[in-house]
Amino acid sequence: MKYAEDESTPIHVLLVEDNPGDARLTKEAFSAAAETMRLHIVADGVEAMAFLRHEGSHVDAPRPDLILLDLNLPKMDGREVLAKVKEDDSLKLIPTVILTTSNSDEDILRSYQLQANCYLSKPVQLEAFDDLVRSINDFWLTKVKLPQQLQTE
Amino acid sequence: MSVVDQVEKSTEVLLVEDNLGDVRLAREAFRDVDSDIHLHLAADGIEAMAFLRQQGAHINAPRPDLIVLDLNLPKMNGREVLAQIKGDENLKMIPTVVLSSSETDADVLISYQLQANCYLRKPAQWDAFLGMVRSINAFWLTNTKLPRKPQS
Numbered sequence: 001m002k003y004a005e006d007e008s009t010p011i012h013v014l015l016v017e018d019n020p021g022d023a024r025l026t027k028e029a030f031s032a033a034a035e036t037m038r039l040h041i042v043a044d045g046v047e048a049m050a051f052l053r054h055e056g057s058h059v060d061a062p063r064p065d066l067i068l069l070d071l072n073l074p075k076m077d078g079r080e081v082l083a084k085v086k087e088d089d090s091l092k093l094i095p096t097v098i099l100t101t102s103n104s105d106e107d108i109l110r111s112y113q114l115q116a117n118c119y120l121s122k123p124v125q126l127e128a129f130d131d132l133v134r135s136i137n138d139f140w141l142t143k144v145k146l147p148q149q150l151q152t153e
Numbered sequence: 154m155s156v157v158d159q160v161e162k163s164t165e166v167l168l169v170e171d172n173l174g175d176v177r178l179a180r181e182a183f184r185d186v187d188s189d190i191h192l193h194l195a196a197d198g199i200e201a202m203a204f205l206r207q208q209g210a211h212i213n214a215p216r217p218d219l220i221v222l223d224l225n226l227p228k229m230n231g232r233e234v235l236a237q238i239k240g241d242e243n244l245k246m247i248p249t250v251v252l253s254s255s256e257t258d259a260d261v262l263i264s265y266q267l268q269a270n271c272y273l274r275k276p277a278q279w280d281a282f283l284g285m286v287r288s289i290n291a292f293w294l295t296n297t298k299l300p301r302k303p304q305s
Contacts, residue, residue, distance in 0.1 A: 086268070093265040105301060112246035112300040115239070115268045119298045132296060139292040143285065145272045147265040
């Protein structure tokens, strides 16, 4: 269903990241690029699932339009979060982008097997990291047609 | 396949598109950006699946690193192709980008339900279409880590 206020509705992005430095860098890179975006940050996998399922303190959490997911997380790691998101008939529609320092072929293949929407390797250099976040903004939040705004509920 | 082969391997893209004008534009756009991209074409859904399963005339087809899929195709439509790819344990990890002129919101939803990696609306204007193909190239073939199957 289309709503008249669609254009003013912000795009909600959930960033699942335990490293405060990376979370801050991501936030800064996005703030320069997207005025209409709301970035929500959770620091572990358990909290990510609570956010997505509106549980506990996240009872009023918005449904994200895009998830940026680190793989190495405390409590519940990103692979398990990804598996849970993609097994859930409602949540699996949300594009989930892996954003991790891991460069291992095994993590890349496993993530695509679990139906990650894409896999990005976090650069260690500050400037390259900034560029990558901008490219996420430019591609996923500008070019891609996201499913969220179309849902009837 | 050795690791060295994989590093030096060119990028194989399968474009599933029946519109000849779009095919030509896509070919030009990919060639403009990178000569190491091998663009393979399938003009309908049956041919796309034959390519992916290396059947018939496609017995020597390479495994694509990326699939760009139109939805409205003759013989077998793109939704069915997407369902078959994502229902196949061997094929489902190949990133599949839907590029469709469909204006239907239902097509966007069903594509994500079927686990399309992303949905792009094909612009009607040719220069915007070129720009879209360039951004697929820039994002998927430059920034993204694509899966490489360990076995050849």
